[in-house]
Amino acid sequence: MQRQLREESDYDQLPDDVPISAHIADAELIKRFNSHYVFAIQVKQKGGGKYFIFRRYRQFYNLHIKLQERFSPENPKNVYTCELPSLPGKVYVGNKQDIAEKRIPELNIYMKKLLELSVWVLLDEDLRIFFHQTVKDSEHVPRSLRRLRPTTQRVKSHKGKEIVREKSEAPQAEALYDFTGDNDLELTFKTGDIIYLLKRVNDDWLEGILNDCTGIFPKLFVRIIKDLSEEALDAKEGRTGAHVIRCIYHDAHCCEIRNVTLRDAVPVHPDHTELLSLMRTEFGKEDIALNYRDPEGDMVRIIDNMDVELMALEAKVHSKVRRPDFAPWELHVTRKADLSVYNTNP
Structure with missing residues (x-):
């Protein structure tokens, strides 16, 4: 099965319930005898299914250790090997909320790179268990979804009437990682692409244009070369700031x-x-x-x-x-x- 999946049609042969993307929507405090934070994660499956799971950093760490033992190139006994992404390290001192908030963008990058690895990693039992929605997960209702993609509309173009700015003057950003949009509202780009910025949607998402395609994307995935103007910053909520x-x-x-x-x-x-x-x-x-x-x-x-x-x-x-x-x-x-x-x- 694993050899067969290494052919060009790898992705087509994967089961529909295999996770292909995951994004942290929020960090929630669980108040018990030993209070701790869990990450509310929205998981998308190959078949289009979406659901929420709730995981502690400790569970990320345990998964990473198991994957290292199974796929690390340093272990000569491993038949299938790959370079695993880096997991943010443990922090022993500091405010728990600050630590959790700081880990969110790092864990988003970790999950994105992890789910882009070879198909034998996606079929790994421990990885699938980690991203599986348990009964407890299904009964847990997220308190907020403040980091999920916001509702927005595509920017309409007006043929023959568009105002084109000089590219050297336009706000722009360079893609640090590949990003594949989940739908037509999200912009797809590759590492190194230059994206011309249109507006700031919220603290985590920007809207931009690339190759005549307009869409939104996570700020985390780009490096700002020239930031948006003050007018664009004021318009992040769809308002000019004027009265x-x-x-x-x-x-x-x-x-x-x-x-x-x-x-x-x-x-x-x-x-x-x-x-x-x-x-x-x-x-x-x-x-x-x-x-x-x-x-x-x-x-x-x-x-x-x-x-x-x-x-x-x-x-x-x-x-x-x-x-x-x-x-x-x-x-x-x-x-x-x-x-x-x-x-x-x-």
């Missing part, structure tokens, strides 16, 4: 400027319907249209969320609004039937 929108109302007889203050921060890409409703309330008129000025100075009508996103993208490069409490773009409000504000010349 004021500058609005310019155009009428046949006057042009009025208003600064509309919001209770919450202005979204990076506001919803068009909500923005329209806000302006109708602010100006007391129903028959209005929303617009922005493009880099050439022409008025462009906003009719959907894609136009709002394009307005925000262009504002990153051409914004004239400098105050940090103001949104980086200006909103121009006109009467819906007034087409005289648009440049219709070819």
Whole structure:
């Protein structure tokens, strides 16, 4: 069986219940006679199944010792050998919570490299027992999942309308390890790839672009070459950090400027319907249209969320609004039937 699995179709012949990836979602304190921390680990199987297991560092250590005895090249009796990844060492002094938190990224790397080893390692009995969900695991509900991939959406591209920054000026990172995304929302890359950063999703995940593909990935797997701008850092929660929108109302007889203050921060890409409703309330008129000025100075009508996103993208490069409490773009409000504000010349 092991010899057969060494052929090119190794992966296809593996059982569906073999673990292929694992990621620590959180570290939980177990209060007993001897209080200790366990790691809540989400495991993904080859067949697509996902579940949680809960393991102490001691169990990681015991597994590593058994795998060393069985697969270490230093033991001449071992028929199948491989170079095992390094396990973070034992720590005897220090705060237990700090130790557990520090171990999370190290153990994530260890599990990733471990599950990328040869198929005979994946079929090892002790390894499969370690990643197997016991009855006790299935009854244990994680208290929080703060390190799992956050919910997000892919960045839409606008053919012919994209704002392209000079690559030398763009925030970027170098991949330290290979990373294979679990789905279309996650970016796949190899060691050494240069990823251009779009935003910080949370403390553990970034969003970037590589070879015209956009997706999110763990910060742990890259080295930051040039960090995101302050604007991008403020937008990690989908907000600009600003609370004021500058609005310019155009009428046949006057042009009025208003600064509309919001209770919450202005979204990076506001919803068009909500923005329209806000302006109708602010100006007391129903028959209005929303617009922005493009880099050439022409008025462009906003009719959907894609136009709002394009307005925000262009504002990153051409914004004239400098105050940090103001949104980086200006909103121009006109009467819906007034087409005289648009440049219709070819």
